Amino acid sequence: MHCHPTGSARLGRSTVGSRGGYIFTHSSETLLLNPNAPQMFDDKGNGLFSTVLLDWIEWEGPLVSEAEKSRRVGLVPPDDATPEVVAEHLQRFAERAWRRPVKTVELEQYLQSYRNEREAGEKLADAYRVALQGVMTSRHFIYLVEGDTVAREHLNDAELASRLSYFLWSSMPDDALFAAAKGGTLNGVGLKQEVDRMLADSKTSRFIDDFARQWLQLHRVGMFPPDKKLYPAYDAWLEESMRCEVIEYFRELFAKNLPVDGFIDSDWTMANARLCDFYGLPEPKAGGFQRVSLKPEYRRSGMLTMGAVLGLTSDGTRHRPVHRGVWLSEVILGKTPPPPPANVPAIEPNPATSPKATLRDKLEAHRNNANCAACHAKIDPLGIAWDNYDAIGQWRTHEKVAAGVGTDPLVNPAGEMPDGRAFKDATEFKKRLLEDRDKLARAFIEHLSTYALRRALAFDDQDDLNAIQAEAKKSDYRIKDIVRAVALSELMQKR
Amino acid sequence: MNIQTQSWLINRRHALKALGSFISLPMLECMVPLRAAEKATAAPKRSAFIYLANGVHSLNYQITTEGKNYQFSRSLKPLEKHREVITPISGLHHPGALSHHHNCISVWLTGGKLGPSDKNTISVDQKMAEITAPHTRYASMEVAITQDSLAWTADGVRLPAMRRCSEIFASLFEEPKGGKLVQRRALRRKGSVLDANLAEVRQLEKKMGSEDKGRMEQYLTSVREAEIRTRRADAWLDTPLPAVSDADRKRTNRDIAATMAGDYFRTVYDLMVLAFQTDVTRVATFSLGGEGDAISIPEIGITESRHQLSHHGGDAGYMEKLTNYDTFAVEQFGYFLTRLSETKDLSGKPLLGSTMALFGSGMSYGHSHGNANLPLVLAGGSDLGLKHGTHLDFNKSAKDFQGYTLGPDGALTTAHYHVCSRPANTDAHMSNLLLLMAQRMGVEIDQFGDSNKVIAI
Incomplete structure (x- = not known):
């Protein structure tokens, strides 16, 4: 498992959250605790709950393995090395750092720094360190440099190796991949073999973490911390568990090579005890994240009804149908709606004397402006479908409204897709999405390609994208096969 | 100021002369010697x-x-x-x-x-x-x-x-950690490394197509700003911290x-x-x-x-x-x-x-x-x-x-x-x-x- 929350055994406050990163360490530090957090101590400093207090921790390190040590052989010259030997070492180091063959002449500036340092009386090791710094502040280390002074359409083998490796491993090529690039076998069957080897490597977990975070916009989880009065169930532990659920779910889809439909619908999810409690699922048997089955009455299936997704599109106080619609459009359908015009009139708060109204009612009242209506008619239904889930993703049938008279109004999640197909709630909405799975797959392919190429896609890329889609369709749009199709595509080899 | 400190500045000036074609203006401003600028302060x-x-x-x-x-x-x-x-x-x-x-x-x-x-x-x-x-x-x-x-x-x-x-x-x-001399040596080395980075780019510029210059500009700005900071930090080493x-x-x-x-x-x-x-x-x-x-x-x-x-x-x-x-x-x-x-x-x-x-x-x-x-x-x-x-x-x-x-x-x-x-x-x-x-x-x-x-x- 790659996510930290492991369930009941841990202290709720021991998470290193994305905000602040405060670790509760000792009762003498209670002053530093957030006053809004659950009170752990009485005014005399005695614990209120039976908890485990960590008072001492010891660790040893750094532990450098033999394998790790062997990676450093030949990179640092001995103290009595001649200038030629120093240059050879620096060249080996640069080939790793710049991820390509390097000619000695390219290192002349850094070797000159080395010589200057030596002439100024520095020891060999100290002078060499300056040359190493130079190699690592060079643009060849900091950037993925592609292309030559003479324009060419395709990447060379070293560039392709780096592109693949940063796509699937978020890191530099390993020895075998370097060797394939150097030996000219990174094409045809050789390329397929390398990509399959890479996809089977545990380093793909970095792709899972990193791509899922960017694709699903997970940096927004917890950006607007939920109101503690409205959502007492929410805490840092739950937030971290929610974030992990999405990533672990994607990891499972990828590992099992399941079809893209899994994004939208499933009868299982990946959850820990905290999430099972939050969703009202039976307590899981083991600690940590695990596959748990879902029944229709739990009202959860696929990514769109996960706490993280419903929460990241809310603002901490209220659910935001428009934000949810924009997110769905961008992430699931691959279409970015145009930005709102500058002169949007203000929404006044509900007068205390008027009947309570749902956000949907207010949005619809607001939409009589023709300029707004054109776009919002397309965006809003995509978000309104999730109105049965509040700002932290809890199921509800009535919307809690602060101001106004009367009872809280009933939620109405029914609507129409932009093409006119009707849905009555989130479950039907998911069915509508799945009726057009070509579109889902296409959006996913485009997100993957953007990530792999590290650039926005252009009209010129359409033919290559079509080819990837045709290839992926052959294997029923299975997720790992789609990633493979992108990695092996013509697009991947173009500058 | 010690002589070694100045030596990398001179190198750097050579590098800059050659690079003039795609370094934007503020660089020139940073060439004004610190002390001279100070004198003219209103x-x-x-x-x-x-x-x-x-x-x-x-x-x-x-x-x-x-x-x-x-x-x-x-x-x-x-x-x-x-x-x-x-x-x-x-x-x-x-x-x-x-x-x-x-x-x-x-x-x-x-x-x-x-x-x-x-x-x-x-x-x-x-x-x-x-x-x-x-x-x-x-x-x-x-x-x-x-x-x-x-x-x-x-x-x-x-x-x-x-x-x-x-x-x-x-x-x-x-x-500063380790005292003035240690700091100065570290800064001098940093300056020398940045010189080498600039010189490497200079070699490349001759052969480079215009499409790559956007990123290059960004890289150069970073190197340039690091140089300015290094140089200023060096100059300030001789001025005691305020009480x-x-x-x-x-x-x-x-x-x-x-x-x-x-x-x-x-x-x-x-x-x-x-x-x-x-x-x-x-x-x-x-x-x-x-x-x-x-x-x-x-x-x-x-x-x-x-x-x-x-x-x-x-x-x-x-x-x-x-x-x-x-x-x-x-x-x-x-x-x-x-x-x-x-x-x-x-x-x-x-x-x-x-x-x-x-x-x-x-x-x-x-x-x-x-x-x-x-x-x-x-x-x-x-x-x-x-x-x-x-x-x-x-x-x-x-x-x-x-x-x-x-x-x-x-x-x-x-x-x-x-x-x-x-x-x-x-x-x-x-x-x-x-x-x-x-x-x-x-x-x-x-x-x-x-x-x-x-x-x-």
Whole structure:
């Protein structure tokens, strides 16, 4: 498992959250605790709950393995090395750092720094360190440099190796991949073999973490911390568990090579005890994240009804149908709606004397402006479908409204897709999405390609994208096969 | 200065000569020897920018009377004693922030555009720092209690923020590690490495196609800025750190829990005063907290985050708390002004005269993300020619403005929220104010962000 929350055994406050990163360490530090957090101590400093207090921790390190040590052989010259030997070492180091063959002449500036340092009386090791710094502040280390002074359409083998490796491993090529690039076998069957080897490597977990975070916009989880009065169930532990659920779910889809439909619908999810409690699922048997089955009455299936997704599109106080619609459009359908015009009139708060109204009612009242209506008619239904889930993703049938008279109004999640197909709630909405799975797959392919190429896609890329889609369709749009199709595509080899 | 230090400078000059074709101008400015620039220094000019997230409760904040005898609103009341040294400003907005919700904080000091294909532009504090940096040990200081800083580089990269008071103190006043000689050697090496990076690029430039030059420019800017910092740090090694009294050190060099909001705000203000007083820097930005997570103020009974309060949904209790928060933040800003007026700089003059302090938000009506009619107060800087004492109201000067919507009880009605969401005066850009401040700092520009004229104060 790659996510930290492991369930009941841990202290709720021991998470290193994305905000602040405060670790509760000792009762003498209670002053530093957030006053809004659950009170752990009485005014005399005695614990209120039976908890485990960590008072001492010891660790040893750094532990450098033999394998790790062997990676450093030949990179640092001995103290009595001649200038030629120093240059050879620096060249080996640069080939790793710049991820390509390097000619000695390219290192002349850094070797000159080395010589200057030596002439100024520095020891060999100290002078060499300056040359190493130079190699690592060079643009060849900091950037993925592609292309030559003479324009060419395709990447060379070293560039392709780096592109693949940063796509699937978020890191530099390993020895075998370097060797394939150097030996000219990174094409045809050789390329397929390398990509399959890479996809089977545990380093793909970095792709899972990193791509899922960017694709699903997970940096927004917890950006607007939920109101503690409205959502007492929410805490840092739950937030971290929610974030992990999405990533672990994607990891499972990828590992099992399941079809893209899994994004939208499933009868299982990946959850820990905290999430099972939050969703009202039976307590899981083991600690940590695990596959748990879902029944229709739990009202959860696929990514769109996960706490993280419903929460990241809310603002901490209220659910935001428009934000949810924009997110769905961008992430699931691959279409970015145009930005709102500058002169949007203000929404006044509900007068205390008027009947309570749902956000949907207010949005619809607001939409009589023709300029707004054109776009919002397309965006809003995509978000309104999730109105049965509040700002932290809890199921509800009535919307809690602060101001106004009367009872809280009933939620109405029914609507129409932009093409006119009707849905009555989130479950039907998911069915509508799945009726057009070509579109889902296409959006996913485009997100993957953007990530792999590290650039926005252009009209010129359409033919290559079509080819990837045709290839992926052959294997029923299975997720790992789609990633493979992108990695092996013509697009991947173009500058 | 020791000879070895100079030697890498000479190398670097050679490199620069060859690189002239694609290094932009500020590089030339950095070639002015530090000491020479110092000699020509006029009286120091300073600027501070303080950001309050999520707008204000505008019905209790808005000043509705104009001119010299304006009446302070409830939220601004704590500034009444500073009447002669402040100008509350109404009716300004950033066109680029309209309808962009909480992203307004990103363009508050830049006047930039927001969008998938837009890159942010330089913030006004950094524009100022370009000309003040040669005179001070540090170019600028960036503080944010939560989330991000307000400062952006010319490349559209946000500068990192400091949060903890002890960290801020250390960044300004701590002795260099290992002593002067060790520092100098390290800096000299760094300079030599950067020289080599530049020389490598020079070799490449001859062969390079134009399509790659965008990234290259970005890389070069980074190398260039690192060089400037290295060179300045080297020069400053010979100047002893300013003396900080035990009392000042004790007050500011400590960590304050986020639950003690008042103490926290005031201590950061103290650190800004101390930095200006000792002339360690002349430019500072301070975000009281980010749009998503500005801290609560338990000492006055506010346990909600500011963002929660701003989405009050018409709830009377929340609106009252939001007003109390606004008033509290304004009061702490008043503390800053008092400290600036009581403290003298190295030339013996009160800091307030040479310091312009801008307090405000990139939002006005938080509940519906209204980004017009920004709450802004400009203070100080009389030595730089600012004349205060009036309420400067760009709403009133707008053609179609019907006047503030007052109810029978004399209080603003909710119709005022519309003024806070759509600009009454579409020409009244906040960049015009930022341009004024930049010019008074001595920055030689006649345009900043999306300015269309300069404001007169």
